[in-house]
Amino acid sequence: MSGGLVAVPAPAGQQTVRRHNRALVLGYVAEAEPVSRARVAEHTGLTRGTVSSLVDDLIAAGMLTELSAVRGATGRPASPLQLNRSGPAGLGLEIGVEHVGASVVDLSGTVRVSRRVASDHRDQPPDVGLGAAARLAADVVAGAGLPVAGACVALPGLVDAAGVLRRAPNLPRWDDVDAPERLSALLATPVRAANEADLAALAELWFGDVPADFVHVSADVGIGAGIVLGGALFRGPGGCAGELGHVVVEPGGPACSCGGAGCLERVAGLDALLRAAGASDVEALVAHPGPALAVAAGSLRIALGAAVSLLDVRTVVLGGVYARLGEDLREAVAAELATMTPPVDVRIADPATGGALRAAAASVVRALISG
Amino acid sequence: MSGGLVAVPAPAGQQTVRRHNRALVLGYVAEAEPVSRARVAEHTGLTRGTVSSLVDDLIAAGMLTELSAVRGATGRPASPLQLNRSGPAGLGLEIGVEHVGASVVDLSGTVRVSRRVASDHRDQPPDVGLGAAARLAADVVAGAGLPVAGACVALPGLVDAAGVLRRAPNLPRWDDVDAPERLSALLATPVRAANEADLAALAELWFGDVPADFVHVSADVGIGAGIVLGGALFRGPGGCAGELGHVVVEPGGPACSCGGAGCLERVAGLDALLRAAGASDVEALVAHPGPALAVAAGSLRIALGAAVSLLDVRTVVLGGVYARLGEDLREAVAAELATMTPPVDVRIADPATGGALRAAAASVVRALISG
Numbered sequence A, B: 001m002s003g004g005l006v007a008v009p010a011p012a013g014q015q016t017v018r019r020h021n022r023a024l025v026l027g028y029v030a031e032a033e034p035v036s037r038a039r040v041a042e043h044t045g046l047t048r049g050t051v052s053s054l055v056d057d058l059i060a061a062g063m064l065t066e067l068s069a070v071r072g073a074t075g076r077p078a079s080p081l082q083l084n085r086s087g088p089a090g091l092g093l094e095i096g097v098e099h100v101g102a103s104v105v106d107l108s109g110t111v112r113v114s115r116r117v118a119s120d121h122r123d124q125p126p127d128v129g130l131g132a133a134a135r136l137a138a139d140v141v142a143g144a145g146l147p148v149a150g151a152c153v154a155l156p157g158l159v160d161a162a163g164v165l166r167r168a169p170n171l172p173r174w175d176d177v178d179a180p181e182r183l184s185a186l187l188a189t190p191v192r193a194a195n196e197a198d199l200a201a202l203a204e205l206w207f208g209d210v211p212a213d214f215v216h217v218s219a220d221v222g223i224g225a226g227i228v229l230g231g232a233l234f235r236g237p238g239g240c241a242g243e244l245g246h247v248v249v250e251p252g253g254p255a256c257s258c259g260g261a262g263c264l265e266r267v268a269g270l271d272a273l274l275r276a277a278g279a280s281d282v283e284a285l286v287a288h289p290g291p292a293l294a295v296a297a298g299s300l301r302i303a304l305g306a307a308v309s310l311l312d313v314r315t316v317v318l319g320g321v322y323a324r325l326g327e328d329l330r331e332a333v334a335a336e337l338a339t340m341t342p343p344v345d346v347r348i349a350d351p352a353t354g355g356a357l358r359a360a361a362a363s364v365v366r367a368l369i370s371g
Helices: A013-032 A037-044 A048-062 A126-144 A180-185 A198-208 A262-266 A270-277 A281-286 A292-311 A321-339 A355-370 B014-032 B037-044 B050-062 B124-146 B179-187 B196-207 B262-267 B270-277 B284-287 B291-313 B319-337 B353-371
Strands: A064-066 A079-083 A089-095 A097-103 A109-120 A150-157 A165-167 A192-197 A214-219 A223-229 A232-234 A315-318 A344-346 B064-065 B081-083 B089-095 B101-104 B111-118 B148-155 B165-169 B191-195 B215-219 B223-229 B232-234 B316-319 B344-350
Touching: A013 A037, A013 A048, A013 A355, A037 A048, A048 A064, A064 B196, A089 A126, A089 A180, A089 A355, A097 A126, A097 A355, A109 A126, A109 B319, A126 A150, A126 A180, A126 B270, A150 A198, A192 A198, A192 A262, A192 A315, A192 A355, A192 B223, A198 A223, A198 A232, A198 A355, A214 A292, A214 A321, A223 A262, A223 A292, A223 B165, A223 B223, A262 A270, A262 A292, A270 A281, A270 B223, A281 A321, A292 A315, A292 A321, A292 B148, A321 A344, A355 B291, B014 B037, B014 B081, B014 B101, B014 B319, B014 B353, B037 B050, B050 B064, B050 B223, B081 B316, B089 B124, B089 B179, B089 B353, B111 B124, B111 B353, B124 B148, B124 B179, B148 B179, B148 B196, B148 B353, B191 B196, B191 B353, B196 B223, B196 B232, B196 B284, B196 B316, B196 B353, B215 B291, B215 B319, B262 B270, B262 B291, B270 B284, B270 B291, B284 B316, B284 B319, B291 B316, B291 B319, B316 B319
Parallel strands: A089 A150, A150 A192, A214 A315, A315 A344, B089 B148, B148 B191, B215 B316, B316 B344
Antiparallel strands: A064 A079, A089 A097, A097 A109, A214 A223, A223 A232, B064 B081, B089 B101, B101 B111, B215 B223, B223 B232
16 A cells, blocks of 8 residues: 555546547537537537537548538528448347348448348358358448448357357357457458347347336347346346346256256247247247247246346346237236236337347447447 | 536535545544554545544544554554444344344444344234334343444345335235334334345345355245345345245246245245245254255255346355255255356355344444444
8 A cells, every 4th residue: 555556547648538528529419410519519518629620530530421501590500510321330240040140330320231141050160150140241231332340249149258159058069159250350340249138138228218127038049138227238247147048937847958957948939939839930930829929928927027036127028039929928928927016017129129230230330439 | 408407516515525534534444443543544645633633523422442552663652543342333123024133233343232032923913023123122232231323124025215114925914014113213213124135145245255246045934135246235226136035936836925826935935844844943944854955955946046047146145044954955056056157156154244133233333434
């Protein structure tokens, strides 16, 4: 504790201050566009001179554009600023158990091109899925015609802080795959990775109409949940929170790839629901769910009931295959959870949010704006 | 957003500053006692004059005492400061389903007197338990001979932000009881209330040897959990997190007072374990648990597995009746959870922490020191 041992923070240099102010200006334009320079100065508390200098730089960097001058209340013409829809864009990728997706969003978060194609990765080495994702990405990037600043890939498993996919129970050959490194090489752009269920929850938070505390269930072959508390993603001490798919809903039930038995994703994941409905694909399941509805609702009562009891979150959002099953499933799950106090609000994910794929792409432009 | 609508914080007045500095001095003495005034000044960054003035006030208020002068390194005699063991004390109360407890801790958090007696409240109106707690409290306060500054009561149910017991499934006549108000009147001291399971987890955090992230299970007739994340209690958006007792571990199992069926506390709470073991009381259960061990371990695998999967917490601490079942139960639960990745560390609550009752009393003196 003697003076010499105490770390003294360096004074914030001019570059630090300028970067901070740049983020202030961009963040406010993103929130309030179209908006005048004068309004930006007023809101941020920066001088008009500082704002003008930063805005000139941001226009030169392709981040902002000026609209045609309009006559303001004072009678002086002003050129409102907005984020540049032709500026740096974000690329979102998704590698699922049976599909890949790619999407480009512009700086405003608007989806410009998005595609999703079937691609079976269940028993394949990682190169198959990574190659399919990279090829689809090249297509959508060419179609969007925007300069891509970076990418984020949604993966159906545990992604560590370095972006390595530690394990994905439904992709047994993908343990410890550094997807960002391999995709960066294929795409020649920086790539991050994140858990698909976490990104799907962020899509609801950023683009949907949800309260500040909720659990979003991502259901496909595997099942995960994104937990949002106080308007922020709750990732847990080790970054692996929300493994709803491995909550036991049928003690002594079928063995799960996680080592347990009777886990939600074995009892009410896509494969189990297809079997229960006697359906060969999702479209057939949705058309004639039959007993699959009761299987899903009964299992979700137990798994979501555990989440509500432990986390005290009172809104649950059903996504993925569960969202495809729609209002019938929502009503059945709500009926199962009706005994809980306080009551639980059960919703279907809003398809307009664009899901994990859009959130992956949007996370790239959000980082550009705040960084 | 115009200037006139922005709330401007008032400048910190001298009283605010003095209160803040008083807490700084007390907090450091609590952490480092016995400690010299010079060391307090050095650590807090306050001038020696300010420290001396604050310390004089704190001695006059009975919060600090000076030990006999010792000769320091500089040769000048110094009188080290410590928290006054005869100063303001905290009273802890506990009202369980079948017992009451009362405990007095001094300013250092040391238990001075503690008692626990059987008292059946299951089908009784609240006055029975409140009266029993107040009588026991009067006894321990008289025995401790310290001036009690306030009390905190641990309750086996959902306590809202105002301290009202909203509901306690195993105390059906206690809905919406304002225990703090009624105990304050009986004891003529300010009383707060908190959930028993939360306080039991804080006892491990404050007085035990646990990591910063863990779940502590409080098992009695009812079962609750206290969740600690990043070294702080996680109470959830509505203050009701950690309802582990109502995680379903036996779908279609026995009806629970919560409205559900097959909840952990119905399947592996004290009543169920007594039945499984054919025992008439806890002592008989602990002596010959028989099939109760497997019932508890199998149920805890499901409920604690759900907590680990959802929260990503890797340490679970077994308390209450589960702690009484000791190493045999710990080993059985650890074996059940052995398939989880990363591994889960299963522990028995440390009896030396003093549990919820001590934490309740300690919360009173911690508030005196920090407030």
